[in-house]
Amino acid sequence: MAELDSTYFSKVGLTKLKSELESLKTKKRKEIANRLEYAKSLGDLSENSEYQEAKESQILNEAKIAELEDMLRRAVVVEHSASLGQVDIGSQVTVEDALGKRLNFTIVGANEASPAENKISNESPLGKALLNHKKFDAVSVHTPKGVLEYKIIDII
Incomplete structure (x- = not known):
């Protein structure tokens, strides 16, 4: 480890x-x-x-x-393995928010994060919430503006 x-x-x-x-x-x-x-x-x-x-x-x-x-x-x-079917570092994730808006992210280490390139850190609130979840799981993200709900639509 x-x-x-x-x-x-x-x-x-x-x-x-x-x-x-x-x-x-x-x-x-x-x-x-x-x-x-x-x-x-x-x-x-x-x-x-x-x-x-x-x-x-x-x-x-x-x-x-x-x-x-x-x-x-x-x-x-970190070697990403899409075959595991769960979100990890290196995963490309599509989520849907409560309003039906879809967002695409790649989960990366903190030093590679670049919101402009849709690369979010595994240490960010959304990154933490998504890690180890599977397709169709619902996740809650605690932010300063409140709790946001997302559904995982796809993991590549």
Whole structure:
């Protein structure tokens, strides 16, 4: 069983994470090093805004690298199996609300969530409510605006 602090990813999400990390370690570091070198060539570093901005970029980049490396250490790749017939990470789910409106979502790990792409986190209220349910199950989602009811129409 995965640890509580695990970070869940699809194969695609993990590949994107590794790619972003590699880009920060190579391209971004080199770009910042070049900016620092240029800023140093301007002279007095104590009042050199270019140098200060480049140092700030370096600090932020290294913090992001550390964050992504930590996520990678805790990464658990989730293999979706539609044959199980229940909602899990990686499932594409169609639900119907109380008014008959149908919504389509893909359940993903928190780090892959993107509402604009209809990717919702397994940790979101709706994601939590849908997990482990089967086709035609009714689920209740507790939100700040009250309880919303959904019926699972399809799971892919």
